[in-house]
Amino acid sequence: MTQAAKTTPTSMRRICLDAKQPAAEGINFAAETIGSGGLVAFPTETVYGLGAKAWDASAVDKIFRAKGRPANDPLIVHIASMEQLPAVAREIPGLAYALGRQFWPGALTLVLKKATKIPLNLTAGLDTVAVRVPDHPVALALLMAADAPIAAPSANRFSRPSPTTAQHVLDDLGDAVDVLLDAGKTAIGVESTILSLLDEGPQVLRPGGVSLEALREFIPKLDFRPRLLGEDEAAPAPGSMLKHYSPRARLLVFQGDDDLAVRAAMGAEIERHQNIGLMADDADAAAFCGFNVKIERLGTGDEQAAKRLFAAMRALDEQGVDLIIARAPEKRGLGLAVWDRLLRAAEGSLVEV
Ligand code: TXA
Ligand code: MG
Numbered sequence: 206m207t208q209a210a211k212t213t214p215t216s217m218r219r220i221c222l223d224a225k226q227p228a229a230e231g232i233n234f235a236a237e238t239i240g241s242g243g244l245v246a247f248p249t250e251t252v253y254g255l256g257a258k259a260w261d262a263s264a265v266d267k268i269f270r271a272k273g274r275p276a277n278d279p280l281i282v283h284i285a286s287m288e289q290l291p292a293v294a295r296e297i298p299g300l301a302y303a304l305g306r307q308f309w310p311g312a313l314t315l316v317l318k319k320a321t322k323i324p325l326n327l328t329a330g331l332d333t334v335a336v337r338v339p340d341h342p343v344a345l346a347l348l349m350a351a352d353a354p355i356a357a358p359s360a361n362r363f364s365r366p367s368p369t370t371a372q373h374v375l376d377d378l379g380d381a382v383d384v385l386l387d388a389g390k391t392a393i394g395v396e397s398t399i400l401s402l403l404d405e406g407p408q409v410l411r412p413g414g415v416s417l418e419a420l421r422e423f424i425p426k427l428d429f430r431p432r433l434l435g436e437d438e439a440a441p442a443p444g445s446m447l448k449h450y451s452p453r454a455r456l457l458v459f460q461g462d463d464d465l466a467v468r469a470a471m472g473a474e475i476e477r478h479q480n481i482g483l484m485a486d487d488a489d490a491a492a493f494c495g496f497n498v499k500i501e502r503l504g505t506g507d508e509q510a511a512k513r514l515f516a517a518m519r520a521l522d523e524q525g526v527d528l529i530i531a532r533a534p535e536k537r538g539l540g541l542a543v544w545d546r547l548l549r550a551a552e553g554s555l556v557e558v
Pocket of ligand 2: 358359367
């Protein structure tokens with residue numbers, strides 16, 4: 206059950222677990238590490254998180270240092286079940302409980318007013334807190350064994366794509382993590398949907414694993430208005446900063462309904478470059494077979510694209526391409542989250558065909 210991989214840095218312990226039935230021994234070791242103020246990287250159904258005990262301000266501070274994350278970008282608190290919500294939030298609206306009953310455990314993060322016990326560095330000085338119950342046996346077992354809420358952002362270095370495998374965590378954070386719980390690839394591949402339930406009414410801050418269509422059964426007029434840095438420099442919402450989910454290479458996103466026209470534009474771009482990468486679904490990838498381009502296939506459909514997106518960005522970076530091109534999916538279902546991550550990674554560079 207417990208084995209150190211060859212590439213594991215010496216001071217860090219990598220524990221390999223069955224994703225469905227994680228062994229108690231490994232979970233307990235990780236929970237003790239959390240209890241004594243250490244950092245544990247663990248899988249959730251969305252992406253890997255970098256966790257510390259939420260009540261422990263100095264452990265929380267280690268997360269910011271390990272990631273190189275600016276202190277003004279608040280973390281998400283993970284809880285084992287909805288019963289723990291009053292421990293981390295206050296003045297909780299009925300809608301939060303209704304959404305929790307429907308979507309938790311799951312990829313929905315709610316922004317609520319914070320309980321006083323939550324340290325201010327965790328929320329970047331805000332009076333609000335982001336909270337969710339993750340839908341992964343390893344994450345839930347860890348939360349229960351730790352017997353405390355766990356603060357955890359995605360376990361990547363700041364501005365890198367979120368990690369969907371334990372290897373991504375190792376590549377980015379290595380020794381900065383005390384324990385790495387490795388349970389293979391994450392199921393969804395993009396982060397949770399963040400929904401603010403503060404006084405101004407429900408607002409989607411980040412589209413993610415739970416679709417807007419599903420949320421509209423509870424909040425019929427819910428919409429997502431992307432705000433990219435530059436449009437509103439004065440008050441960027443937390444998490445809306447550009448350069449957030451980006452590969453090292455520049456990224457250019459093509460958008461249009463006419464397959465032939467979009468492929469022609471992408472083909473022309475490919476021909477202008479020597480060292481270019483392409484992230485494309487199977488149909489588009491087949492169209493560029495034989496071109497001078499490094500291709501990462503995103504499969505077929507939005508679910509597969511979400512699952513593979515961040516790994517594809519990392520893979521093309523490793524191949525050292527200067528430019529990556531991709532095609533914007535339709536903005537529905539999980540496609541909206543993929544669209545959002547592509548546009549952020551591209552820093553808004555969109556070619557409308
Ligand atoms: O799926 C996920 O949400 C993953 C897994 C590990 O749970 N976590 C994740 O965390 O993506 P992170 O830190 O990479 O993204 C958290 C986002 C940030 O964009 C942050 O700005 C936003 O949540 N956030 C946290 N607290 C907030 C608050 N009080 N108000 C508004 N946004 C907040
Ligand atoms: Mg993140």
